[in-house]
Structures are given as structure tokens and as C-alpha cells.
Amino acid sequence: xxxxxxxxxxxxxxxxxxxxxxxxxxxxxxxxxxxxxxxxxxxxxxxxxxxxxxxxxxxxxxxxxxxxxxxxxxxxxxxxxxxxxxxxxxxxxxxxxxxxxxxxxxxxxxxxxxxxxxxxxxxxxxxxxxxxxxxxxxxxxxxxxxxxxxxxxxxxxxxxxxxxxxxxxxxxxxxxxxxxxxxxxxxxxx
Numbered sequence: 001x002x003x004x005x006x007x008x009x010x011x012x013x014x015x016x017x018x019x020x021x022x023x024x025x026x027x028x029x030x031x032x033x034x035x036x037x038x039x040x041x042x043x044x045x046x047x048x049x050x051x052x053x054x055x056x057x058x059x060x061x062x063x064x065x066x067x068x069x070x071x072x073x074x075x076x077x078x079x080x081x082x083x084x085x086x087x088x089x090x091x092x093x094x095x096x097x098x099x100x101x102x103x104x105x106x107x108x109x110x111x112x113x114x115x116x117x118x119x120x121x122x123x124x125x126x127x128x129x130x131x132x133x134x135x136x137x138x139x140x141x142x143x144x145x146x147x148x149x150x151x152x153x154x155x156x157x158x159x160x161x162x163x164x165x166x167x168x169x170x171x172x173x174x175x176x177x178x179x180x181x182x183x184x185x186x187x188x189x190x
Contacts, residue, residue, distance in 0.1 A: 016044040016055045017098055026053070026100060040067065041089045045103065052103035053090055059097065068097045075099070081127040085120045 016031045017106040023029050027049030040060035046053055058068040078086040087102035110116070 006158055015044075016046050017057050017093075017096050017101070019093050019096060019098075020048070022093055022098070022100060023048075026091055027051070040064070048090075048100075054087070054103050056099045056101065057097050058099075062169040063095055065094075068094065068099075072099060075101075078124055078127065081120075081123040083123075085124050 013049065015034060017028065018026075019030050020112070028098060030047045032045040035045055035054075036176045037056075038060065042057045042059055048054050048114060058064050072089070075086050075089050077086075079088065087104050089099060090102060091100040094099065121127040
């Protein structure tokens with residue numbers, strides 16, 4: 001068994017926690033390297049039948065299942081943007097807290113990185129800012145109704161946690177974005 005100090009130096013197929021079901025769906029697994037990550041997750045660059053992918057396991061604490069669910073939800077919501085702003089989810093193992101993601105090769109930001117970032121962020125906002133949800137409104141007890149059929153209304157519910165998580169992820173990958181100064185929109189009040 002490898003220790004955390006030498007995990008990146010000695011990749012081993014056993015290091016990446018990919019179960020038989022995922023291997024069956026995605027192909028033969030080869031761990032390429034263990035990547036740096038936060039203390040609350042483990043990340044590997046792997047290959048499935050020669051195609052690179054990222055394996056991320058959410059770890060660390062009793063809240064790991066909730067963090068896994070939030071991250072998966074955020075990725076699925078953001079995947080609705082066209083063109084995509086996040087890697088594709090190739091497979092999941094909720095029991096192990098594992099996400100298998102499309103590998104996006106690293107590249108240096110181009111001269112227009114700020115405009116590209118802002119465009120991607122706008123697509124993300126347009127896609128995930130609100131999610132329609134149909135709810136049933138209970139009948140009022142103060143006003144009698146002639147029918148027992150419940151009223152149905154549609155309201156929008158912000159997906160703030162998912163959007164915030166994606167913004168934080170984007171800022172980690174593009175630290176310059178935190179220094180970006182966008183024009184302030186001012187409103188006149190009478």
C-alpha cells in the first residue's frame with residue numbers, strides 16, 4: 001500500500017477507487033497519476049481503454065455524502081449550458097463517493113481569457129440561475145373553497161449552492177479572475 005507522501009510517485013490501479021460496475025461501463029482502468037487535491041477529496045488522472053479521465057472521490061467527514069450530492073448536482077446543472085462549461089460526468093459511484101469526469105487537457109489562458117471566462121459565466125448563470133419547480137399550494141383554512149382540488153402554482157427556486165460551488169471552482173482554476181474588475185452598473189433613484 002502506498003502512503004500519501006509517495007502516492008503520486010507510484011501510481012497503482014488499486015489507488016483509484018473505481019469499482020467493477022464503473023470499469024465494466026468505462027473499460028480497462030490504468031491509473032496514470034495521483035493529482036493534488038483538497039483534504040476533502042482524492043483525485044486521479046486515469047485511462048479507460050487508453051482514453052484519459054479524472055476520478056474524484058469525495059472524502060473527509062460525515063458530510064461527504066452531502067458534498068458528493070451537491071457536486072454531482074452542480075455538474076449536471078452546469079452541463080446544460082451550451083457549449084458546456086464543465087467536464088462531462090462519465091460515471092458515478094454514490095456508495096464510494098466517486099465521480100468519473102471527462103479529462104480536459106490543461107492549456108494556458110489566451111489573451112482574451114477574461115472575455116472567455118465572462119462568457120462562460122454568463123452561460124452558466126443563464127442555465128442555472130433558476131430552476132422551475134411545480135409545487136402544490138395548500139388550501140387556506142380561513143377561506144372556504146367550493147372545490148377540494150389543490151391549487152398548483154409554479155415558482156422559481158434559485159440554485160444558489162450549485163452556482164456558488166461552480167463559481168468557486170472556476171476561480172480556483174483561473175486565479176486571475178478574482179482580480180478581474182468589471183464595470184459597476186449604477187441605477188438612478190428619484
